[in-house]
Amino acid sequence: MTTTSPAPFAAETGSPAAAEFREVTQRFGDFTAVDRMDLTIGAGQFTTLLGPSGCGKTTSLRMLAGYTRPTEGRILINGQDATTLPPEKRGLGMVFQSYALFPHMTVAENVGYGLKLRKVGRVDREAQVTEALEMVGLAHLARRKPRSLSGGQQQRVALARAIAIRPTVLLLDEPLSNLDARLRVQMRSEIRRIQSETGLSVVLVTHDQDEALEMSDDMVVMKSGQIMQQGHPADVFSAPANRFVADFLGYENFLTTSQGITLAIRPEHLQVQDTETDAVDEALNLRATVTDVAYRGVDTLLMLRARDPSGEEVDLLAETRGEDPGRYTPGDNLTASAPRHRLVQLGDD
Structure with missing residues (x-):
């Protein structure tokens, strides 16, 4: 054999x-x-x-x-x-x-x-x-x-x-x-x-x-x-190389600067504050309006509408943990803070 x-x-x-x-x-x-x-x-x-x-x-x-x-x-x-x-x-x-x-x-x-x-x-x-x-x-x-x-x-x-x-x-x-x-x-x-x-x-x-x-x-x-x-x-x-990679890996939030540079930030890194006076230092702070709220038990997703630094309207997603699920409702105005060390600059696809 x-x-x-x-x-x-x-x-x-x-x-x-x-x-x-x-x-x-x-x-x-x-x-x-x-x-x-x-x-x-x-x-x-x-x-x-x-x-x-x-x-x-x-x-x-x-x-x-x-x-x-x-x-x-x-x-x-x-x-x-x-x-x-x-x-x-x-x-x-x-x-x-x-x-x-x-x-x-x-x-x-x-x-x-x-x-x-x-x-x-x-x-x-x-x-x-x-x-x-x-x-x-x-x-x-x-x-x-x-x-x-x-x-x-x-x-x-x-x-x-x-x-x-x-x-x-x-x-x-x-x-x-x-x-x-x-x-x-x-x-x-x-x-x-x-x-x-x-x-x-x-x-x-x-x-x-x-x-x-x-x-x-x-x-x-x-x-x-x-x-x-x-x-x-x-x-x-x-450090995703471009918007396609960032989007595929769940970054969700994309902003454009006044110089035309595309930035991305993940929902769990986007912080929300009740007023402008609570804005985070060393962060990109945007005035935003709550458009929807989704309670998921361990966290709450806030869908937001804001204007990015280029002046364009953008939809944002913030993931908040430990918050009272009834704290925010559609129509509320707040500040969305993107810490600069969490922002990722993206290249072209």
Whole structure:
């Protein structure tokens, strides 16, 4: 019987890049899904492609996986040109949104399927399957069929199947979108733990900013097939490059100065004062009118109308905590204070 050892989790070449996109473009007829992308996936890092539907993130993942060939450019894996390699030759693991488990196979058979295709011997295959199932906490369900499992358990089986082959890069295509909110939070932690323990290079596609911020070492924000900003989540969150990134990350409030500079501030950083005499020092203070109030238990959202420094009318959102929910009502006049150290200057999209 042929015995083939699975590919190791970590890159073999010593290269800091597990994968690279070099001037990659993908066109479908007249539509450009990905436009001259240059991207480095760091070895041993958790990289997230984040953006709205249609931004090119899933197309990028499919090109990396080998399911779609770029119209132009090159894709490297472990420093080797993989642009024309079929998926099964790339040494990658992938977890789909739908899990794609075989209903007639047991959990163990599902997890071992990729190893069997790679002609890994039975003894080694069983060891790899057991290791992967233990990693996701499902070793006790090895003989079950997928139909008897919960959605969260099926997701774990799909994850175990992908990591059992010890992939060079693990690709995750919105794998948590079918789970309820509690399970999504739990699985974020589980996936991050597995990545940390194994040293896997991971690429996650998501439209959920909370997932990206919580799980990433490197966050790539995309729009219309192009990278708008890339960096550590804390750096991107605190200093978005442009209005698109700021808006996508929930900044909500945008102001224009008399010099035409665009500023952004998050709702939780916009302070409200009853009168002008209470205006905050070292802040941009605006007279505002309450247009709506939304009580949410732990906080209250105030929708405001004001004029920014350029003279334009703007709608603002302030998030207040610990306030009496009945303190403000529509029509009240107040001062909205944007502390200058909380204002972010934005560049062009």
